[in-house]
Amino acid sequence: MRRFAALIEQLDSTNKTNQKVASLTQYFQEAPKEDALWAVALLSHRRPSRPVTTTLMRSWAAELADLPEWLFEESYHIVGDLAETIALLVKQETKGVPPSLSQCILEIINLKSKEVAEKKQYILKRWQSLTNFERFVFNKILTGGFRIGISQKLMTRALSKAVDIDENILAHRLMGQWSPQTTTFDEILLNPNPEDQISQPYPFFLAYALEDDFQEKQNVANWHIEHKWDGMRAQLIVRGGKHFLWSRGEELITDKFPELDMLVDILPDGTVVDGELLPFKNGVIGDFNALQKRIGRKTVSQKLQNDIPIMLMLYDILEWEGKDIRELPLSKRQHLLAGLYHQVKGASVPLRISEVFQFSSWEKVAMERQKATKKRSEGLMLKHKNSPYEVGRKKGNWWKWKSDPKTIDAVLTYAMRGHGRRTNLYTDYTFALWQEDQLVTFAKAYSGLTDAEIKKVDQFVKQNTLERFGPVRQVKAELVFEIAFEGIAPSPRHKSGVAVRFPRILRWRHDKKITDANRLEDLKQLLP
């Protein structure tokens, strides 16, 4: 625990990537293996389930710090992070050596089944026996959300240096669902047993957004073009007479899509394919929101399957006849995939294949991109014909060229303090459009402004607050922003009656008055 907290503090106190990697590497080399494995788990967002609610933690911390609850809450809003607020408010009372990281996490896991009084006793004892920063780290483990600016990629790089195993191999070994409770550092990272691996997915290859001068530099003949499907990325594995479906977030979602169960009998053993889960009713690709509904449900009823049927749109093949074929050029893999699809396709088989286009000019590619809405895609994917299937987000071989976002001018109506780096600044905004003479909320957006602009808006918010609701401030309607978003769908749950996807601030319209902002009807015109 002490060593791990010191690591986090080191990572926190430098801006230099090399130094971060060096600190992590040193930790992986020096820490006991069971601690190192937990560190890997935490930094790849695998955490023990939360043993207490944050409401309880807040009230215990307020009690311990002898503060009225309102003052605790206000402090929390200003600090912007619960783990840190508690770390700052509670004082260390006893000294001594805290348990190791793995021991501490084990205690947290065992806590889950205990009575509330016992939970409280344990947590208060820990809070009072740790230093400020250790207490912060302990709370982070307790509440989950271990976001500290260390990407999985960076962590894997450091691990690779520490154990001297290739980064891509390690990334693969770290995929899927595992827990330090049931495996060891050696088993999972150093000498994995292939028989334990039948469910293990490959790391997804992710694309960057297309760079501006791409077309000028690239020969269109080298590029295979596909539509960029607007569903849920998934990897389907058929091995050892079983099948496994993985989401991009490395969650096993096999149970959520029972209609794919039949594929275990259709696809040959030793096959792994990459594709997009899409709602697909009566031969038409549906809306992303429909898919959301299915993912949200705990059990998948027959009714849900009938209402929102799905299919897997195939676009790559990573394993064939039990062999990892990610190094084969894309054109070969696509050829294999097409052959496979041809053998198994059928009206009742929930598979489709993503059409691959080749064009003679970039203008023709651009024309295909214009068809995105009609084809129910988000734009295009550009893949180099000789590209291997790489690990993680890499520049060069795969690019996404999304459709231009839709935009609308809206008025800033509410602001909330941000978290993390944006602590204590008003950075989370709510935007509204006109309906008659009322401003109706239609979206929240957090990103798109520069640091300098954020400071200015923050100042505006502080000086133009009409009313406060906890961490939220209602502000005078005065500032107009151009909001961009990807998709739009009707939504009875929203006051405005519509839901937009990925709203973000495109620019601050200093030139516009609030009366120039768009009307809600203008937004509804954009509904498909």
Add this chain to the structure above:
Amino acid sequence: MPLLEFTSKGIYCAQADVYLDPWRGVDRAVISHGHSDHARWGSKHYITQEINVPVIQHRLGNISVTGKKYGEPFTVNGVQFSFYPAGHVPGSAQIRVEYKGEVWVFTGDYKTQSDGISNPFEPVKCNTFITECTFGLPVFQWEEPIKIHNRINHWWAQNQNEKTTSLLMGYSLGKIQRLLKHLDPSIGRIFTHGATEQMTQVLRQFIDFPETELITRETPKKEIEGNLVLAPPAVLGSPWVKKLGRLSTGYASGWMAFRGARRRRAVDRAFVLSDHADWNGLLSAIKATGCENVITTHGYTDLFAKYLQENGWNARTQKTQYETETLETATTE
């Protein structure tokens, strides 16, 4: 009529026709300390603690100013004024105002920790206490300063070993001299930026500081490399820092208590060191005055006043134009 009123020009004593830390030009200004939001340009005559005289002369140029010792009373139209140490920066004072047995104290800015360069804070009995509360939230609880200074010296020594220059940043008046006072000159040489050097020179007549060397156009990079440089935070990202060689950056401020602020400031090392009272400091100062009334001026005023009300004080908030040293302005003194 209350002894002190809050007007559009500043805190005003009508009986004496005197303003305390006015934010517009007035005839007679009584000044708590030298920071630019408290000692402003444009008044006809200034009265301040004697150590603060050269400080505001340096900042405001040729002004008419009278210096007084701590505890030395002066009377204007029957109203007695006197300065008591505020412990904020050298020459900083609480302003005690007494008329017909009623006593008000205006703190300016203050801290209850001793910093080794300012006269330590002295509680003054009063009826009404006008207090800052920049860090008036319970999350602010300062460590003993010596621990922070040890950390700074340790950081410097470590950098020295790695032939890296330590760029240590803070406010030019107060913070920098406090840092300087506790640097261990046996580790290496201490260089300064122009802005910090000037203010340090002004204060050398009162305080014994380790030797400093001003960085000029002629100072070779080689000389600086591996040593320590004191500078205001505004230098970060400017071409000036390029001539300092390989750098480790450090920043000392109370705001560095927040992890988000540390990350946003993007320095290598953040030192939580403040010249303002922390939560417990504010509360103990208020208790020590024995006052019935508290007026909170700048900082987390509303929250702090509400807490005081719940604990039996007659507390209220008053808007002023003292730029609270906020998280964001902390770099641009």
